[in-house]
Amino acid sequence: MVAMENDNEVAVFVPRLMAVSGLEGSHRLVARMGKWTEISYADGPQAGDFVITSGIALAGLVDMHAHFGIGPYALSMDTPLTQGTTTLCSQGDAGSANFNEWLSACRDHAITVRMALNIGSNVEALRDCLTNLEPDFLDRAVQTALDNPHIVRLIAVNLSERSLGSADPKTILRAAHKAAEITGLSLMLAMAPDHVMSIDTQLETLRPGDIVTYCYRSQPWCLFPEEGPRQTIIDAFARGVLLDIAHGSEAFDPEVARRAVALGLLPSAVSSGIKISESGHPKPLSLPNVMQRMHIAGMLLDDILRGVTTIPSKILGFTDGTGSFVVGGRADLTMLDIESATWSAEQLLAAGQTLR
Secondary structure, eight states, X not given: OEEOOTTSOEEEEESOEEETTEEEOOEEEEEETTEEEXXXXXXXXXXXXXXXXXXXXXXXXXXXXXXXXXXXXXBOTTTGGGGTOOEEEEESSOXXXXXXXXXHHHTTOSSEEEEEEESSSXXXXXXXXXXXXOTXXXXXXXXXXXXXXXXXXXXXXXXXXXXXXXXXXXHHHHHHHHHHHHHTOEEEEEOOOTTTSOHHHHHHTOOTTOEEESTTOOXXXXXXXXXXXXXXXXXXXXXXXXXXXXXXXXXXXXXXXXXXXXXXOXXXXXXXXXXXXXXXXXXXXXXXXXXXXXXXXXXXXXXXXXXXXXXXXXXXXXXXXXXXXXXXXXXXXXXXXXXXXXXXEEEEESTTOEEO
């Protein structure tokens, strides 16, 4: 990729474009000052256009659950760029105590980053991060979210045994709900296993717009077992609770995904959950890998594409056209290859600032 100043005009000819109505034909896309100024059908390129000969043009890729910036499992700053991602939500990678450090690490980067703020004081990847919290931890989380409304778009709580330590899961979950209520944000919940806190009880607390992440895992809990889905997840889905994949290395079972898709219980967000392994090496995973696995599980291509563009953009509160091709909107462009044996994607533009 070659860096560009975002006040330069750049024009790109693409063979196939994802629109709200589905996949459409060849288009000419023109960006200036980081915004789309022209999006039009075109039989061929004009002189000076950058010509793309294959793939599907997407308005970037929006990964609603990844780990980025700081923390023991956070990706290096450039890793998502190599996988086509232009926007991501850093899930639980900061709490009130280290939010400013996280923000400094992410500032002035080509990727647009938002935060699902950990209800605890620090990064959720730290063992026992919810144990022995300060008495005012809830107030601090709320104030951090209110002070940074453009960045903090979700409240996150991870009730895994690793995060909880000796903390009471009911107390932590109540605090997370309270923070979400005060800030007007949705809650992203990574659930505790049944032996720690009833899964049914956890699901029953969720409001419309709240999110169950790691939704297609089989261990240490499963929402869609072989004998049939839990009634509480069916009820939650019906009242508007959202599902997020967050594939990661251990949180996705393709058979569980297949069962859910067959029932029409689709994820709103097709997300990677990508992070650095405990050994310090990147996991061999990308967002296009997750998209392909969901396609194999029976999810329609149009639904998958919306799950990495328009839907997570809406959940994260973007109003600048992120995830959509619209004149005046943010000029993100990613080309997706679904013809090869392994799906892949390449970022071409991020707010008009980079081009291969």
